[in-house]
Amino acid sequence: MIYRDFQDLKLSALGMGCMRLPVIGGDDARVDEDAAAEMVDYAMANGVNYYDTAWGYHSGNSELVLGRALARHPRDSFYIADKFPGYDLCNMPKVQEIFEAQLKKCQVDHFDFYLFHNVCEMNIDAYLDPRYGIHDYLMEQKKNGRIRHLGFSCHGNLPVLKRFLEAYGKDMEFCQLQLNYIDWSFQNGREKVALLDSYHIPVWVMEPLRGGRLARLSEAESAPLKEMRPEELVPAWAFRFLQSIPSVTMILSGMSDLEQMKANIATFRTDAPLSGSEMDRLLAHAQDMVRKAGVPCTACHYCVSHCPQGLDIPGLLALYNEHAFTGGGFIAPMALSALPKDKWPSACLGCRSCEAVCPQQLKISEAMADFASRL
Numbered sequence: 585m586i587y588r589d590f591q592d593l594k595l596s597a598l599g600m601g602c603m604r605l606p607v608i609g610g611d612d613a614r615v616d617e618d619a620a621a622e623m624v625d626y627a628m629a630n631g632v633n634y635y636d637t638a639w640g641y642h643s644g645n646s647e648l649v650l651g652r653a654l655a656r657h658p659r660d661s662f663y664i665a666d667k668f669p670g671y672d673l674c675n676m677p678k679v680q681e682i683f684e685a686q687l688k689k690c691q692v693d694h695f696d697f698y699l700f701h702n703v704c705e706m707n708i709d710a711y712l713d714p715r716y717g718i719h720d721y722l723m724e725q726k727k728n729g730r731i732r733h734l735g736f737s738c739h740g741n742l743p744v745l746k747r748f749l750e751a752y753g754k755d756m757e758f759c760q761l762q763l764n765y766i767d768w769s770f771q772n773g774r775e776k777v778a779l780l781d782s783y784h785i786p787v788w789v790m791e792p793l794r795g796g797r798l799a800r801l802s803e804a805e806s807a808p809l810k811e812m813r814p815e816e817l818v819p820a821w822a823f824r825f826l827q828s829i830p831s832v833t834m835i836l837s838g839m840s841d842l843e844q845m846k847a848n849i850a851t852f853r854t855d856a857p858l859s860g861s862e863m864d865r866l867l868a869h870a871q872d873m874v875r876k877a878g879v880p881c882t883a884c885h886y887c888v889s890h891c892p893q894g895l896d897i898p899g900l901l902a903l904y905n906e907h908a909f910t911g912g913g914f915i916a917p918m919a920l921s922a923l924p925k926d927k928w929p930s931a932c933l934g935c936r937s938c939e940a941v942c943p944q945q946l947k948i949s950e951a952m953a954d955f956a957s958r959l
Contacts, residue, residue: 585598586827593663597835598632600623601838602649603638604840613642615649620650623845625653633662635664638666638669638701639666640671651690663697665699667699667700668722670702670718676713679718683721683725687730694730697733698725698731699735700718700722701737703737703748705740705922706918706919708740719751719752733758737790745776753783756783758786758788758833759786761790762790763790763792763829764792764825766873767791769874770906777829787831789832792835792836793819793822793837797909798818798821798822799819805869805873817847823835874905881905881946884898885898890937893931896927900955901948903920904955907958907959930959
């Protein structure tokens with residue numbers, strides 16, 4: 585297992601994310617506890633020492649299952665991470681109640697790592713609101729040794745990340761980002777990492793395989809990768825890309841079965857970052873994959889002044905491309921939830937005034953209708 589230095593710790597470069605544990609009968613709330621425990625045991629035996637869970641994973645059962653699985657191992661042999669569930673605004677006044685419950689569920693007296701969960705457009709104002717006292721409470725728990733290292737995860741766009749860092753950056757020790765070779769450009773990953781670098785905050789990675797999408801490439805999509813490294817497995821390319829970014833300390837993978845875990849651990853037995861030419865070819869290929877899946881909007885904004893509904897058409901098309909490429913997911917719905925409904929794609933009248941001035945001659949009204957039907 586490769587290890588990365590973080591302050592005075594040595595963390596396994598691969599961490600076990602516990603959002604996609606094996607389940608029974610396809611029911612996300614019914615974790616197959618025996619299978620999950622077998623995965624934890626295998627991970628521990630093969631050098632993985634970082635385990636990431638959250639309040640809402642598996643309808644609240646991830647913390648319970650992980651706590652029981654890790655309780656069979658010495659407490660000083662692993663690091664456990666949990667998060668305050670600010671993705672639900674109803675939780676904002678409950679930070680103390682939730683934190684105490686999480687410690688009990690995970691069967692620990694402290695969290696090695698703790699995060700503000702999912703900083704995004706929908707909750708940034710609440711996270712920064714001193715009336716809830718979330719930052720102050722978590723800093724107090726850190727002072728008392730019940731949180732060893734405090735950080736945050738972020739699914740928001742670059743302005744949201746900037747706002748959070750301007751408020752709390754001096755107290756943050758790490759940031760968990762959705763990062764992979766698609767999102768390096770698609771979700772401004774490069775700019776987000778550069779911003780974190782300016783604060784000297786290391787990167788924890790979530791969704792390295794983009795929900796499994798980068799493990800399931802078509803033959804045409806995987807062909808350029810096999811040409812560069814014939815021996816490398818397709819999923820390994822996502823990890824090799826991340827091994828090439830100096831800021832990345834921890835790479836979390838939400839593995840759903842033991843075979844996935846064995847394959848990922850085998851990949852992390854070696855540190856094999858990409859060469860400069862491999863990186864250039866991979867990122868060019870990623871952009872080509874995105875273009876083929878979505879609408880090639882250049883964000884020139886000619887359309888915006890011609891929309892009678894005042895829609896942010898380039899922004900909506902970017903979310904549409906996200907939703908189309910991923911085949912669903914929560915990113916686009918989450919971003920839309922921060923907008924008034926009269927600015928959603930469903931508000932499009934289909935008048936095509938925007939299409940009349942679009943230099944790319946995009947069928948914007950069709951994209952808006954398709955987007956609305958997918959939500």
